[in-house]
Amino acid sequence: MSGPVLENYIDGAFVASGATETLELVNPVDESVLARSPISTGADVDAAMRAAERAFASWGRTTPSVRQKALLRLADAVEAHSAEIVAAQCRNTGQPAAVVAAEEVAVGADQLRFFAGAARLLEGRAAGEYLEGFTSYVRREPIGVVAQVTPWNYPFMMAIWKIGPALAAGNTIVLKPSDTTPESTLVLAGISKGILPDGVLNVVLGDANTGAELVRHPTPGLVSITGSVRAGIAVAGSAAQQLKRAHLELGGKAPAIVFPDADLEKAALGIAQAAFFNGGQDCTAATRLLVHESIHDEFVAAVAKCAEQLRPGLPDDPDSFYGPLNNRGHFDAVLGKLAALPAHVTVVTGGKRLGDKGFFVEPTIVTGVRQHDALVQEETFGPVLTVQPFTDAEHAIALANDVRYALASSIWTGNHAIAEKFTRALDFGAVWVNCHIPLVAEMPHGGFKYSGYGKDLSAYSVEEYTRIKHVMSAHD
Incomplete structure (x- = not known):
């Protein structure tokens, strides 16, 4: 194997892992080996957890304004280091x-600024006398260390x-x-030095086994994962063994439903872009086009x-x-899925590898699928x-809801009554009307059923990382 060996970021410094095994980082454009990443051990994870635990003793007592200033400074640093972040990520992806x-670095800085404001806007019930002779109020506190x-x-x-x-x-x-994609996160960790106190943010590299070490470790009070259904189920099951909270943002199989009265030119472009943005590697991607038979x-x-x-x-x-x-x-x-299409399916466009080097696949549209085909029911990504x-x-509505995923969906129509009917009836965490895929920091992102539970973005996501304590004081 060739290339440098990446390091973990623990307690404010880049440190070599104690691992004896490494993974090759492969450039998906030309399949060259970029570097090696350690499969961090339980000892590495434990060192990171202990650093986070020490840092929480002071960071957990900071005022919201202090955390706001840190996040605003981090947002500025992200923008200042945009070129470095982009280069690191493009090597991996x-x-x-x-x-x-535009869509990750600039938007990421904006989202950090949103969370900086949200730090100062935590909510709870008003203090009051709910029992005569006693005053009650609610404290919303950080959980502690999170994985x-x-x-x-x-x-x-x-x-x-x-x-x-x-x-x-x-x-x-x-x-x-x-x-396969650790480098932009390591850049983020590095630029956080001097902005976040040492130990507040720690990054440990590795594979699924390292992730399992994070979940099993007794320190974190919450485990949050964005990933596959299989990984989410494993994390939830492991977390449950220690009664840890879990936050799961998993897969999707989003329908885009088009009626004849929609702006069909706008809908065609919008759905194509939502289907193929990032190569369809998006849990909210438009993956199932449901179109009225007349058009x-x-x-x-x-x-x-x-x-x-x-x-x-x-x-x-x-x-x-x-x-x-x-x-x-x-x-x-x-x-493999495209090679195993059922006989009743027709490939309208695409369906093949593009070129002979790198992992490129043509934008692909298939018709003739049936509701219980694997291509309809399972996430292709x-x-x-x-x-x-x-x-x-x-x-x-029946076709749209008849999958186990429930993350995102869209309805395309010029009829307000139809739009309102579908926003109620579609069993998904997000419903877009005459658009598909835009996200904003102020609105929650998360699904139901096999798409997981918990919300990213918005003030709801900040609440996910808090616990609620009732305080009652006797008047006498």
Whole structure:
């Protein structure tokens, strides 16, 4: 193996892991080996937890204004180090550099500023005499040390979504980034030096076994993961053994439902972009197009035309819409699903690998799928959009809700009554109307059913990282 060995960030310093095993970090653009990452051991995790525990003794008692100032300074530092963050992330993901700069770094700085404000706006019931002779009030307190695990699809942004609310609430952190995309998170940790007290933010590298060490460790009071359903179930089960709280943001299988009265040109472009942004490696991606039978053929043709213009490319190519899939295992899995399509499915566009180097896949649209096909029911997490016709509103709602995921959805119509009906009936944590995929810091993100529980973003996510204490004082 070749390349430098990355280091953990513990107690305000980069330190070598005690691990004897390492992982190769592979550039998904050209499949070259970039570096090696340690599979951190239980001893590494324990060192990070002890550092976080020591830091909580003071950080947990800071005032909201102190935490606000730190988060604002961190946001400024993120912007100042944008080029470094983008370069680090593009090495690991192959994403278009302009997209990382605009959609993760700039947006991440804005989200940190939101959490800086949210630090000073925690809410609880008013103090009062709910029992004669006694006054009661509520304290909302930080949990303590929290363990966090982030995925590889948006490494930097997901790190911000984790640390922002946790720090705003006064917690300290041990975070494990994905084993394939750790570098932008390490840059974030490095620029936090001198802004956050030592030990407040710790980053431990490794694989699923290292993540399991985080969850099993007795110190954290909450474990938060963004990842697959399989990983979420494992984390929830392990956390339950010690009655730890879990925060799970898992997969999605989002429908985009199109009625004939929609602005079809706008809908075709919007759905194509929502399906293929980041190569479809997005849990909120539009993965299932449900279109009224009366416009099925013409609308599929319109979406396919848009899709063919959203081509993948290299990080420095200003015309590329998305980059490669993240890693060899995922790339092979997506191509395997496309190679095993049932006979009743028609590939309208795409369906193949692009080029002979790197993990690039064409934007793909398939029709003729049936509701119980694996391609409809299971998350592909790639640039694949399935299409199904529907006859009326009730049929569309039944098709949309008949999956185990419940994260995101969209309805496209010019009829206000239809839109209102669907915002109530769709069983998903987010419902977009005449758009699909925009997110804002002020609104919560999270799903139901197999998409997990708990909210990212918004003041609700800060509440996730707090505990509530009732205080009652006798008057006499």
